[in-house]
Structure formats: structure tokens, C-alpha cells
Amino acid sequence: MEFTKRILITGGAGFIGSHLVRLFVNKYPNYLIVNFDKLTYAGNLENLSDVDQKSNYRFFKGDICSPEDIQKAFEEYEISDVIHLAAESHVDRSISGPMEFVKTNVIGTVNLLERARGAWSEGEHVFHHVSTDEVYGSLGETGLFEESTAYDPRSPYSASKASSDHFVNAYFHTYGLPVKLSNCSNNYGSHHFPEKLIPLMIHNIQNNQPLPVYGKGENIRDWLWVVDHARAIDTIFHEGRLGESYNVGGLNEWTNIELVRFLCRLMDEKLGREKGESEKLITFVKDRAGHDMRYAIDASKIEKELGWKPSVTFEEGLSKTVDWYLNNQGWLEKVTSGAYQEYYQKMYS
Numbered sequence: 001m002e003f004t005k006r007i008l009i010t011g012g013a014g015f016i017g018s019h020l021v022r023l024f025v026n027k028y029p030n031y032l033i034v035n036f037d038k039l040t041y042a043g044n045l046e047n048l049s050d051v052d053q054k055s056n057y058r059f060f061k062g063d064i065c066s067p068e069d070i071q072k073a074f075e076e077y078e079i080s081d082v083i084h085l086a087a088e089s090h091v092d093r094s095i096s097g098p099m100e101f102v103k104t105n106v107i108g109t110v111n112l113l114e115r116a117r118g119a120w121s122e123g124e125h126v127f128h129h130v131s132t133d134e135v136y137g138s139l140g141e142t143g144l145f146e147e148s149t150a151y152d153p154r155s156p157y158s159a160s161k162a163s164s165d166h167f168v169n170a171y172f173h174t175y176g177l178p179v180k181l182s183n184c185s186n187n188y189g190s191h192h193f194p195e196k197l198i199p200l201m202i203h204n205i206q207n208n209q210p211l212p213v214y215g216k217g218e219n220i221r222d223w224l225w226v227v228d229h230a231r232a233i234d235t236i237f238h239e240g241r242l243g244e245s246y247n248v249g250g251l252n253e254w255t256n257i258e259l260v261r262f263l264c265r266l267m268d269e270k271l272g273r274e275k276g277e278s279e280k281l282i283t284f285v286k287d288r289a290g291h292d293m294r295y296a297i298d299a300s301k302i303e304k305e306l307g308w309k310p311s312v313t314f315e316e317g318l319s320k321t322v323d324w325y326l327n328n329q330g331w332l333e334k335v336t337s338g339a340y341q342e343y344y345q346k347m348y349s
């Protein structure tokens with residue numbers, strides 16, 4: 001079959017990447033989808049077991065820190081487009097070990113940009129960089145992050161993502177590389193590694209373990225269902241303007257403590273527990289260093305220009321998410337055995 005696009009999706013074995021790969025493989029049988037992933041602790045090919053036999057899917061085990069790996073994948077599959085998600089993604093890990101974030105998120109991104117610049121001298125191409133709202137810093141009680149908000153990253157993770165965004169924009173202005181950027185708020189959904197708030201709480205509620213809420217639990221995040229983020233990337237990749245950034249968010253702000261309480265109520269119902277039983281597990285622990293207070297996205301640009309908006313309410317999305325974890329115990333057991341235990345002890349003991 002002659003494929004009309006040959007897209008390299010980096011980080012396709014991770015949380016968001018696997019949802020994006022699934023969407024593209026199923027929706028675009030005329031595109032070749034190459035999942036380029038190093039398979040770090042966060043990458044898991046089981047996330048793609050429902051699509052990995054499709055004829056338009058390939059897996060390439062590679063490291064974006066290696067220009068040779070990238071070149072090999074570009075040549076082997078004649079890559080026409082890139083959607084770049086591969087990254088070190090967890091803020092707490094960036095606090096205990098920032099250098100890995102510089103290597104993967106900054107140098108890895110520049111390696112990819114360099115290869116795309118070298119390979120794409122003619123024809124139509126897109127380099128879509130998937131980034132985060134954390135590059136904008138921290139909000140007070142009011143206001144929203146807009147695309148024009150000045151960058152003010154405050155954690156090693158967000159500093160590395162901000163730096164990668166700057167490089168992507170620099171390649172557009174300097175070399176005319178056809179780039180697009182998206183900056184999204186907190187995602188939740190199935191296949192989410194249980195180091196992040198929602199899957200960690202689901203796992204601990206189920207196992208009657210303490211629910212570690214940082215500080216007073218007053219920090220605010222804007223939550224979006226991961227499938228809606230994948231839909232937004234699809235829309236921007238196909239219809240967004242070159243050289244532009246698009247903010248993606250759920251208009252769905254929660255303090256951490258209210259969110260954890262909501263999850264407890266939902267899981268009490270699903271697990272047939274007494275009302276209020278799971279809430280007793282809530283434990284306030286030492287705050288995250290430099291903990292950003294509030295993130296909130298103004299997503300009016302993508303809504304007005306490209307017609308995207310979230311497809312589910314938080315209640316629906318969270319209920320589906322909890323059901324997925326309860327029905328996929330094997331997945332959770334596998335990812336929480338071994339190295340996860342060591343990480344958990346270091347973080348929370």
C-alpha cells in the first residue's frame with residue numbers, strides 16, 4: 001500500500017502517546033504510523049496491544065538522544081511528519097534528577113528538529129511538538145493561560161519543556177521548519193502511570209493505602225480526558241496554522257483535595273464500600289518543592305479557529321477511567337512491581 005503520510009510519533013508507548021497512536025492507526029489507514037520509543041519506565045508496549053497487529057503500525061525502539069537512532073528511523077520509513085511526545089514527564093522526578101530532563105526534553109528535541117531539517121528539503125511536512133501549560137508558570141486566584149502569556153517555567157521539568165518549545169519556534173523562524181505546537185493542561189485516563197496524582201490515588205484507594213496529598217491540597221489543576229487531548233492533537237496536526245501554538249484544556253479546575261475526595265466517593269460506590277470509608281485514607285504530606293499553585297487554560301483559540309472542544313464531562317471521564325483500572329488489575333500490578341516500589345519508597349516513606 002502507498003501511504004499518503006509516514007508519521008513518526010515519538011513516545012508512542014507512553015500514556016498520551018499510546019492514545020494518539022491508537023487514534024491515528026484506526027482513523028487513518030492510509031498513514032503509516034511509526035511509534036519511536038525508548039521504552040523507559042513510562043513506556044509500555046502493552047498499552048498498544050489492540051492495534052499493534054494493524055498493517056499501518058510499526059514500532060521502532062529508539063532513543064531521541066541518539067541522532068543515529070533518529071536517522072535510522074527517518075531513512076527506514078521515509079518519515080514525512082513528526083508528532084513529538086517523547087519526554088521525561090514527571091515533575092517530582094525532575095526535582096530529584098533534573099539532568100535526565102535536560103537530555104531527553106531539550107537535547108532529544110533538538111536532535112529531532114535537526115533530523116527533520118536535514119531530511120525535509122521539499123514537499124509538505126509537519127513537525128508537531130506536544131508541550132505543556134506548565135511552561136507559563138503558576139497563576140494566582142484569577143486569570144487564565146493564553147497563547148500570548150509570557151513563559152515563566154518554575155520546575156526543572158517545565159524549564160526543560162519551555163526550552164524545547166523555544167527551540168521548536170527557533171527552527172520555524174530561522175530555518176522555516178514547518179512546526180506546530182500545543183500546550184495542554186493535566187490529562188487523565190486509562191494507561192496512566194501511577195506516579196501521577198489520579199492513577200496513584202486510584203491504586204492506593206483500591207489497596208487501602210494512605211492517599212498522600214501534598215501540602216494542604218489547595219493547589220489547582222485543570223483536568224482533561226486524554227482521548228480529548230489526542231483529538232486536539234489530531235485537529236492541530238491537520239488544520240492548525242504553521243508556526244502557531246494552541247492551548248488545550250478542559251475548563252475543569254479542581255483543588256487537589258476536592259479531586260481526591262471526589263475520587264474517594266466515586267470509588268466507595270464502585271467498590272461497594274461504606275460512604276466516607278476511602279476518605280479516611282487521606283494523609284497530608286510534605287509539599288512539593290516550588291509547587292505551582294494554579295494552572296488554568298484559555299482554550300478559546302483552538303475552539304474558535306479549529307472547532308475543538310472536550311467531548312466528555314469530568315464525571316463521565318473519571319468514571320470511565322476508574323472502571324478501566326478496576327478491569328485491568330494485571331496492567332497495574334505489572335507496572336507497580338519492581339522499580340516502582342523503590343521509587344514509591346523514596347518519594348513517600
Ligand code: NAD
Nearest residue numbers: 011013014015016038039040042043063064086087089187
Ligand atoms: P509518559 O511519561 O507517560 O510517556 C513518555 C514516553 O516517552 C514513554 O513511552 C517513554 O518510554 C518515552 N521516552 C522517554 N524518553 C525517551 C527517549 N529518550 N527516547 C525515546 N522515547 C522516550 O508521558 P505523557 O504523560 O504521555 O506525556 C507525553 C508528552 O505530553 C510529554 O512531552 C509531556 O511533556 C506532554 N504533556 C503531558 C501532559 C500530561 O498531563 N501527562 C500534559 C501536557 C503535555
Ligand code: DAU
Nearest residue numbers: 089090091132133134185186195196197212213214219256
Ligand atoms: O499541566 C500539565 C502537566 O501535568 C504535564 O505537563 C505533566 O507531564 C504532568 O505530569 C502533570 O504535572 P502535575 O505536576 O500537575 O501532575 P501530578 O499528577 O504529578 O500532580 C498533580 C497535582 O497533585 C499537583 O498539584 C501535585 C499533587 N500531588 C501529586 C502527587 C503525585 C499530590 O498531592 N500527591 C501526589 O502523590
